[in-house]
Amino acid sequence: AQSVTQPDIHITVSEGASLELRCNYSYGATPYLFWYVQSPGQGLQLLLKYFSGDTLVQGIKGFEAEFKRSQSSFNLRKPSVHWSDAAEYFCAVGGNNNDMRFGAGTRLTVKP
Amino acid sequence: DAGVIQSPRHEVTEMGQEVTLRCKPISGHNSLFWYRQTMMRGLELLIYFNNNVPIDDSGMPEDRFSAKMPNASFSTLKIQPSEPRDSAVYFCASAREEGTYEQYFGPGTRLTVT
Numbered sequence: 001a002q003s004v005t006q007p008d009i010h011i012t013v014s015e016g017a018s019l020e021l022r023c024n025y026s027y028g029a030t031p032y033l034f035w036y037v038q039s040p041g042q043g044l045q046l047l048l049k050y051f052s053g054d055t056l057v058q059g060i061k062g063f064e065a066e067f068k069r070s071q072s073s074f075n076l077r078k079p080s081v082h083w084s085d086a087a088e089y090f091c092a093v094g095g096n097n098n099d100m101r102f103g104a105g106t107r108l109t110v111k112p
Numbered sequence: 113d114a115g116v117i118q119s120p121r122h123e124v125t126e127m128g129q130e131v132t133l134r135c136k137p138i139s140g141h142n143s144l145f146w147y148r149q150t151m152m153r154g155l156e157l158l159i160y161f162n163n164n165v166p167i168d169d170s171g172m173p174e175d176r177f178s179a180k181m182p183n184a185s186f187s188t189l190k191i192q193p194s195e196p197r198d199s200a201v202y203f204c205a206s207a208r209e210e211g212t213y214e215q216y217f218g219p220g221t222r223l224t225v226t
């Protein structure tokens with residue numbers, strides 16, 4: 001069965017600094033990988049997704065993620081964090097059966 | 113596109129009462145998912161439907177929980193009787209059966225059982 005691990009429960013970065021959120025997955029076949037963001041009191045919003053092709057995918061709000069099959073990772077990056085990026089970030093893995101599993105989430109705090 | 117619609121947004125009820133949460137998926141989406149989010153357990157998949165048929169309900173915590181999807185545009189999640197430990201935010205999401213499989217989430221229903 002597929003599973004997702006987000007090793008960092010909470011990360012704090014300064015505004016303007018770079019960001020990398022880690023995600024490791026377990027899946028028997030080629031996975032579909034997603035990153036979602038959840039602002040306080042809101043639902044989850046899709047940031048980006050990977051299905052095939054170029055392993056570096058671009059998303060909304062200046063985020064990108066890189067799929068590394070050899071490391072079973074799909075880390076999320078942003079070169080310069082804005083205060084409005086403070087939120088909870090979820091990595092998810094799915095397959096062709098519409099059954100998606102989410103990681104526990106990483107809470108991002110942005111210092112001024 | 114109105115997105116996934118959930119109602120109510122907030123629900124406060126007393127232990128033992130029946131609670132019904134409602135969801136309207138995005139038009140044209142074939143799959144519908146119910147999730148529960150708590151601080152302790154994170155985001156848990158409770159059940160999902162494909163073409164109105166329940167496919168996997170292994171995440172439903174116990175018999176007090178039931179979900180239905182009588183048609184393609186409406187689903188309910190019912191808790192009867194409710195207990196304080198059911199307090200959580202319940203999300204509904206929908207997706208197309210084919211294609212990208214990305215799920216679109218509703219705003220959630222915050223349930224408080226006292």
